[in-house]
Amino acid sequence: xxxxxxxxxxxxxxxxxxxxxxxxxxxxxxxxxxxxxxxxxxxxxxxxxxxxxxxxxxxxxxxxxxxxxxxxxxxxxxxxxxxxxxxxxxxxxxxxxxxxxxxxxxxxxxxxxxxxxxxxxxxxxxxxxxxxxxxxxxxxxxxxxxxxxxxxxxxxxxxxxxxxxxxxxxxxxxxxxxxxxxxxxxxxxxxxxxxxxxxxxxxxxxxxxxxxxxxxxxxxxxxxxxxxxxxxxxxxxxxxxxxxxxxxxxxxxxxxxxxxxxxxxxxxxxxxxxxxxxxxxxxxxxxxxxxxxxxxxxxxxxxxxxxxxxxxxxxxxxxxxxxxxxxxxxxxxxxxxxxxxxxxxxxxxxxxxxxxxxxxxxxxxxxxxxxxxxxxxxxxxxxxxxxxxxxxxxxxxxxxxxxxxxxxxxxxxxxxxxxxxxxxxxxxxxxxxxxxxxxxxxxxxxxxxxxxxxxxxxxxxxxxxxxxxxxxxxxxxxxxxxxxxxxxxxxxxxxxxxxxxxxxxxxxxxxxxxxxxxxxxxxxxxxxxxxxxxxxxxxxxxxxxxxxxxxxxxxxxxxxxxxxxxxxxxxxxxxxxxxxxxxxxxxxxxxxxxxxxxxxxxx
Numbered sequence: 001x002x003x004x005x006x007x008x009x010x011x012x013x014x015x016x017x018x019x020x021x022x023x024x025x026x027x028x029x030x031x032x033x034x035x036x037x038x039x040x041x042x043x044x045x046x047x048x049x050x051x052x053x054x055x056x057x058x059x060x061x062x063x064x065x066x067x068x069x070x071x072x073x074x075x076x077x078x079x080x081x082x083x084x085x086x087x088x089x090x091x092x093x094x095x096x097x098x099x100x101x102x103x104x105x106x107x108x109x110x111x112x113x114x115x116x117x118x119x120x121x122x123x124x125x126x127x128x129x130x131x132x133x134x135x136x137x138x139x140x141x142x143x144x145x146x147x148x149x150x151x152x153x154x155x156x157x158x159x160x161x162x163x164x165x166x167x168x169x170x171x172x173x174x175x176x177x178x179x180x181x182x183x184x185x186x187x188x189x190x191x192x193x194x195x196x197x198x199x200x201x202x203x204x205x206x207x208x209x210x211x212x213x214x215x216x217x218x219x220x221x222x223x224x225x226x227x228x229x230x231x232x233x234x235x236x237x238x239x240x241x242x243x244x245x246x247x248x249x250x251x252x253x254x255x256x257x258x259x260x261x262x263x264x265x266x267x268x269x270x271x272x273x274x275x276x277x278x279x280x281x282x283x284x285x286x287x288x289x290x291x292x293x294x295x296x297x298x299x300x301x302x303x304x305x306x307x308x309x310x311x312x313x314x315x316x317x318x319x320x321x322x323x324x325x326x327x328x329x330x331x332x333x334x335x336x337x338x339x340x341x342x343x344x345x346x347x348x349x350x351x352x353x354x355x356x357x358x359x360x361x362x363x364x365x366x367x368x369x370x371x372x373x374x375x376x377x378x379x380x381x382x383x384x385x386x387x388x389x390x391x392x393x394x395x396x397x398x399x400x401x402x403x404x405x406x407x408x409x410x411x412x413x414x415x416x417x418x419x420x421x422x423x424x425x426x427x428x429x430x431x432x433x434x435x436x437x438x439x440x441x442x443x444x445x446x447x448x449x450x451x452x453x454x455x456x457x458x459x460x461x462x463x464x465x466x467x468x469x470x471x472x473x474x475x476x477x478x479x480x481x482x483x484x485x486x487x488x489x490x491x492x493x494x495x496x497x498x499x500x501x502x503x504x505x506x507x508x509x510x511x512x513x514x515x516x517x518x519x520x521x522x523x524x525x526x527x528x529x530x531x532x533x534x535x536x537x538x539x540x541x542x543x544x545x546x547x548x549x550x551x552x553x554x555x556x557x558x559x560x561x562x563x564x565x566x567x568x569x570x571x572x573x574x575x576x577x578x579x580x581x582x583x584x585x586x587x588x589x590x591x592x593x594x595x596x597x598x599x600x601x602x603x
Contacts, residue, residue: 003183003451008034008153009438010431011173011188013160013215016044017136017423018403018430019194020143021096025431026192027150031438034153034186036175038210041156042140045196045208046423049136050251050354051120052128053100053424054417055093059114061297064125066090070595071602073418075277076122076307077382077411078552078562080228080570083591084389085409089418089425096424097129105142107131119256119293121305122415124281126295133251133354139420158184160214161528162454163191163222163399164446170222170398171444174454178525181518183455187446189438190398192430193219193385197404201533201540202378203483206238206249212529213536215405219385220535224394226573227407227586228383229536230543231553233414234488236311238377240329245362247377250332250355252416254372255304257351258293259334260286261315262371263323269330270303273314278306290340309413309553312376316488319375329375335368344368376488380419382410382553383543386572391433392426395574398437402430412552461514461527468513471526478505478533486541491558495545502538506579509534538581543571546583 010026012019015037027033037044056069070090074081101107101115107129108116117126131138157178164172164185172187195215199207220226237250255261263269274282282303283289289302304311315330325331334352338344345368349356352367359365359372384407385394392400403423410418461468485498509530514523549563550556569585576582591599 003185005185005187005446006034006153006155007187008032009188010034010190010192010434011036011186012192012194013173014044014194014196014403015041015154016046016194016196016403017139017143017420018427019044019192020140020147021424021427022192022194022402022431022434023152024143024147024150025428026435027152029432029435029439031435033150034155034188036155036158036160036173036186038157038159038178041154042144044140045211047137047140048206048208048249049139049420050133050249051253051256052118052130052135052417053097053139053420054120054123054127054415055097055129055421056090056127057094057097057115057117057129059110060117060295061125063297064127067598068124068602069093069127071599072123073409073415074411074599076413076415078413079411079567080231080552080588081411082389082408083595085426087595088389088429089409089421092425093421096421096428100139100142100424103142103146105131105138118253119301119305120416121252121255121311122307123417128256128417130253133253133352135420159525159528160218161458163218164450165222166445166447168223168397169444170396172446174451176458178520181521181524183458185446185451187444189441189444190400190434192400192402192434193405194401194403194427194430195405197381198536199378199380201479201482201537202487203479204238204247205378206235206247207378212533214529214532215401216384216539217532217535219394219396219399219401219405220539220573220575222399223396223575224399224401225386226383226539227386227570228411228543229381229539229573230547230571231382231412232378232540233308233380233382233553234312234376235379236308236315236376237332237374239363240325240373240375241327241363248358248362249377249379250372250374251352252308254332254334254352254355256293257334258290258337258340259304259332260302260336261304261311262331262333263318264325264331265323269318269323270306270311270314274303274306275310282306307413308416309555312488313555315374315376325373327373329373331371332374333371335370380404380414382412382414383407390429392430393433393437398441400430400434402426412554458528461512461524464511464513465515466513469508469511471512471514471523471530474505474508474512474530475526475533478537482537486537486544489555489557490544491556492545495541498541499538499545502534502541505534506538539573542581542583543573546571546585
């Protein structure tokens with residue numbers, strides 16, 4: 001083949017927290033490892049994670065433990081979670097956080113020098129280890145500093161177009177470097193997909209530019225099953241003004257530190273709607289809620305710290321009823337704590353430095369003096385590639401997935417902070433098992449005919465040139481459509497229209513064109529990426545139509561209640577012949593008896 005080829009035992013696609021932790025673990029097993037990333041190293045979306053990493057260390061409240069964390073995760077996920085993943089996550093998260101500290105992470109501290117933990121939505125006790133509101137940045141810094149000493153090869157600014165198979169096994173990946181547009185072949189005995197989420201298929205999103213669902217799509221097209229794709233999390237607090245920063249995330253840590261949500265009339269509307277599942281754990285008045293945020297072990301949490309799906313829908317309700325803020329959101333107020341603390345302004349700046357800077361610079365708002373305008377923003381997908389709980393292997397031999405692009409841990413709704421511990425726990429497991437797989441399986445061979453097919457497909461937009469469809473126009477229309485028809489609230493007719501439109505987009509995407517040369521050509525990048533964005537969008541819309549109930553991040557206004565029948569199944573998708581999608585409702589595995597007992601005891 002005429003293309004430069006790289007040979008490694010394990011190939012990791014993605015350089016966020018999951019990808020780096022997987023690469024570190026695989027390398028420690030004595031195999032050769034490559035990390036391929038679309039951006040520069042250190043720019044992965046994990047750096048945007050703010051609030052903290054959830055782990056039952058028990059440093060602030062010694063009543064916490066893995067059983068409580070497990071139960072919180074299952075309850076938050078509406079019991080759609082893979083219970084084995086939830087068990088492993090709760091048990092292993094403390095060790096992964098302590099390991100990160102040993103590698104140099106500088107967490108905020110308690111007065112006696114232990115890792116400080118803060119309150120977060122859906123967590124019964126203060127559980128999030130944090131570095132102010134810049135926890136993801138510290139995680140990436142630490143993993144990179146540790147990883148560069150492990151002998152890992154890193155290929156920056158490379159885009160993976162597709163996985164390569166020989167028979168039923170994945171044996172590598174077909175990619176190009178973004179600088180010059182040259183095709184590259186990565187040959188590997190095991191491949192780990194750790195590419196993050198898909199928020200950029202929506203118009204309003206907290207996600208980085210590269211979160212377009214590429215990893216989910218390439219795994220699907222390689223034959224991997226997808227699961228729970230209907231469960232998309234809309235974070236309740238994104239910026240709504242000015243328009244240039246709409247959707248930019250505001251950490252849940254603001255509410256964990258005492259921030260409250262108010263409508264235009266100044267009312268704390270979250271007290272109006274508390275789900276039965278959480279009434280026993282929610283404060284009865286504002287004073288008790290405040291005491292909880294200040295560490296009172298006898299107080300129950302304020303309703304602002306209910307799960308993200310519920311808070312987002314409550315905000316939408318206020319806006320729709322005409323009680324929203326001037327720019328279509330509601331008010332998030334942390335400045336009010338000056339009524340409680342004499343040094344409130346300095347306290348806010350110390351606890352939430354990024355939020356203070358973000359609003360001061362981008363919106364001209366001083367959060368120590370005035371409230372923020374916030375509204376829901378596409379944030380996370382609980383669904384993704386179906387994996388084995390222990391090993392993170394997909395249904396395709398040689399292919400593993402971890403982090404946000406993998407599914408199972410979070411069920412119907414993710415608790416804040418569980419994403420960062422997910423990256424550490426299952427990134428480590430993916431790296432370990434991928435390395436073992438690579439050791440146990442011999443050499444691999446690339447199918448040259450498949451490579452040539454992918455090269456021809458990738459270059460087709462240049463052949464069409466200006467006569468082809470504009471890829472940016474299709475991308476914008478896709479984002480608008482997903483926002484309008486497959487957003488926070490869904491119904492059958494909208495989903496039917498969305499699926500029809502996605503099939504149209506799919507046809508149009510086959511006819512996109514671009515001009516210029518292959519070096520740093522955004523039109524070409526978008527032309528290729530559209531295929532992945534449409535694949536993932538179709539998976540979400542089809543799964544959302546199939547689940548005729550409301551649960552977690554999936555809300556159907558035509559089926560507003562939970563269904564007993566749908567509580568027993570996961571919706572799975574697999575690529576059929578041609579472009580057909582095979583959809584199935586798969587019965588959930590019964591929770592192991594000892595874990596079921598733990599859940600029952602803590603209800």
